[in-house]
Amino acid sequence: xxxxxxxxxxxxxxxxxxxxxxxxxxxxxxxxxxxxxxxxxxxxxxxxxxxxxxxxxxxxxxxxxxxxxxxxxxxxxxxxxxxxxxxxxxxxxxxxxxxxxxxxxxxxxxxxxxxxxxxxxxxxxxxxxxxxxxxxxxxxxxxxxxxxxxxxxxxxxxxxxxxxxxxxxxxxxxxxxxxxxxxxxxxxxxxxxxxxxxxxxxxxxxxxxxxxxxxxxxxxxxxxxxxxxxxxxxxxxxxxxxxxxxxxxxxxxxxxxxxxxxxxxxxxxxxxxxxxxxxxxxxxxxxxxxxxxxxxxxxxxxxxxxxxxxxxxxxxxxxxxxxxxxxxxxxxxxxxxxxxxxxxxxxxxxxxxxxxxxxxxxxxxxxxxxxxxxxxxx
Numbered sequence: 001x002x003x004x005x006x007x008x009x010x011x012x013x014x015x016x017x018x019x020x021x022x023x024x025x026x027x028x029x030x031x032x033x034x035x036x037x038x039x040x041x042x043x044x045x046x047x048x049x050x051x052x053x054x055x056x057x058x059x060x061x062x063x064x065x066x067x068x069x070x071x072x073x074x075x076x077x078x079x080x081x082x083x084x085x086x087x088x089x090x091x092x093x094x095x096x097x098x099x100x101x102x103x104x105x106x107x108x109x110x111x112x113x114x115x116x117x118x119x120x121x122x123x124x125x126x127x128x129x130x131x132x133x134x135x136x137x138x139x140x141x142x143x144x145x146x147x148x149x150x151x152x153x154x155x156x157x158x159x160x161x162x163x164x165x166x167x168x169x170x171x172x173x174x175x176x177x178x179x180x181x182x183x184x185x186x187x188x189x190x191x192x193x194x195x196x197x198x199x200x201x202x203x204x205x206x207x208x209x210x211x212x213x214x215x216x217x218x219x220x221x222x223x224x225x226x227x228x229x230x231x232x233x234x235x236x237x238x239x240x241x242x243x244x245x246x247x248x249x250x251x252x253x254x255x256x257x258x259x260x261x262x263x264x265x266x267x268x269x270x271x272x273x274x275x276x277x278x279x280x281x282x283x284x285x286x287x288x289x290x291x292x293x294x295x296x297x298x299x300x301x302x303x304x305x306x307x308x309x310x311x312x313x314x315x316x317x318x319x320x321x322x323x324x325x326x327x328x329x330x331x332x333x334x335x336x337x338x339x340x341x342x343x344x345x346x347x348x349x350x351x352x353x354x355x356x357x358x359x360x361x362x363x364x365x366x367x368x369x370x371x372x373x374x375x376x377x378x
Contacts, residue, residue, distance in 0.1 A: 074125075087187060105164070108157055120208070144266045154252060154255075154256035175241050177232040180232070224245070275299055280299065288327040291314075294312075308340045311342075313328060
């Protein structure tokens with residue numbers, strides 16, 4: 001009979017407890033002959049079948065879904081926050097006293113940097129917490145939320161800088177080049193130090209990347225402020241200050257927009273970058289023997305660098321279910337970097353409908369010009 005798909009998206013984790021590791025096998029409901037094959041592979045222990053599912057196989061390398069958080073990442077972010085927040089106060093006061101929009105804008109950017117670094121540190125702190133009965137993936141999404149907030153804050157800051165720059169161009173204001181130059185040089189040194197400090201952490205981590213983007217924007221802001229101060233000192237041309245502020249905003253916008261798209265894609269359960277759904281299903285059908293069709297495929301990321309997948313598969317007549325599932329999982333892992341997958345086998349009957357697919361199915365071999373199997377293995 002066709003397997004029910006209502007729990008596939010959440011992997012059916014709430015119906016059983018993963019907190020113990022001294023058991024080799026346990027069942028969740030009465031198994032049905034011919035429709036139940038071992039459910040989960042968790043490192044060195046295995047869970048029995050799930051009632052209401054034709055076949056569910058979960059692959060985990062560990063009991064909990066918390067990301068790996070290094071002490072180096074935490075230290076880098078914490079030290080970066082202390083330096084950034086401290087100099088932000090100095091630069092903000094210096095910008096107000098010197099009349100420089102470039103310094104005020106850079107101080108505002110450093111304020112968002114401080115918030116970004118604080119959120120990143122909180123992301124590491126909460127991300128280390130284990131999963132529980134209410135949050136079966138732990139707090140892994142916290143870092144994505146922090147990255148999203150970082151991107152939104154940057155875009156709002158850019159809008160404010162552009163507005164202020166236009167006002168300055170309409171009504172030029174006096175800028176004291178000497179204090180502006182001194183503060184900008186110190187700011188450049190601070191930003192360079194924070195940048196290299198963060199580079200010592202895991203630059204593949206979304207919050208480290210987000211923090212680096214913020215600091216890089218600050219570094220460029222300091223350079224722009226230095227150029228503006230020198231130009232004002234030697235020429236007295238005040239519009240250079242707001243003009244360079246706008247140019248800096250354009251540079252920051254590109255990075256902020258990329259970060260916003262990446263985090264929003266994860267929050268919207270989008271397919272991770274680098275994975276094409278048609279390529280994934282075609283590869284499975286071509287490389288896995290005994291596989292007749294792949295249906296209801298869902299691929300997403302719970303956090304950066306950790307893609308997951310669920311799908312229904314149909315077997316050719318005489319195919320061995322365990323071997324097919326093992327091969328599917330190997331292809332997902334080796335070809336697409338998906339270590340955590342849930343594979344459900346539909347044993348006979350019409351294709352299982354999944355409301356998440358709007359009634360649409362994924363490909364079968366018949367759709368690739370191959371003959372469809374007359375029946376599925378029971």
